[in-house]
Amino acid sequence: MKKIFLWVFVLFFLSPAWIRADEEGARYLDAIEKKYSGLKDYVADVNVHFDMETFKTPDMQARLYFKAPDKMKVESKGVFFLPREGGYFNPALFRRDDIEIRILEPAVEGNRDIKLKIIPRKKERTGREFVLWIDRKENLVREIHTSQFDGRETKASIEYGRYGSFELPRVIRLTLDLPSVEPSEKRGFGPVEQKSERVTGTIEITYANYKVNTGLKDDIFKPK
Numbered sequence: 001m002k003k004i005f006l007w008v009f010v011l012f013f014l015s016p017a018w019i020r021a022d023e024e025g026a027r028y029l030d031a032i033e034k035k036y037s038g039l040k041d042y043v044a045d046v047n048v049h050f051d052m053e054t055f056k057t058p059d060m061q062a063r064l065y066f067k068a069p070d071k072m073k074v075e076s077k078g079v080f081f082l083p084r085e086g087g088y089f090n091p092a093l094f095r096r097d098d099i100e101i102r103i104l105e106p107a108v109e110g111n112r113d114i115k116l117k118i119i120p121r122k123k124e125r126t127g128r129e130f131v132l133w134i135d136r137k138e139n140l141v142r143e144i145h146t147s148q149f150d151g152r153e154t155k156a157s158i159e160y161g162r163y164g165s166f167e168l169p170r171v172i173r174l175t176l177d178l179p180s181v182e183p184s185e186k187r188g189f190g191p192v193e194q195k196s197e198r199v200t201g202t203i204e205i206t207y208a209n210y211k212v213n214t215g216l217k218d219d220i221f222k223p224k
Contacts, residue, residue, distance in 0.1 A: 025101035036091035041216040052201025086156035151179040163210040174203040
């Protein structure tokens, strides 16, 4: 009987609170989506600079094409690496129908930022959680923290500039903290140990020469 009462209490008293939190958090994402509803496409030159001990390479350059809601393509003369999540700007990345939202830090008068936790519902993105820092006055995502089930952690900090009618990233700085497990054998008859280390570093992505709403065709994004 006590278990039934507890379940009824949770169902009728706690669930509405979660629903309200979900709806309140969604309002901040809706405001961002509305702000960029007129952004149909953009083209930009991209420079990627790596600062990682385990990955030495010269800067990489490419041209990036984006078309709403989620088409993206890069063209480069050589090898090019760009993280899909956090590496380029997509204002519709977190659609409210595809995610669960939790407010981690409620809005306080005088505080511009709101902190949201995002849990994807889509199968291909399960095992990941996101924390967003949103400037609720300017309706901009300032930071995106990504945590994955395998221990990978990334943080994207975004600096914006105005290009035409839109505020778009000028610089995205990615801070990486990745697991690296290396086996090392104990001498004698002891068991094999796993030595766990972390690989850290940063990636700085600079955007320039934006062209906005030029009417990009879908054919541009088809694989050749």
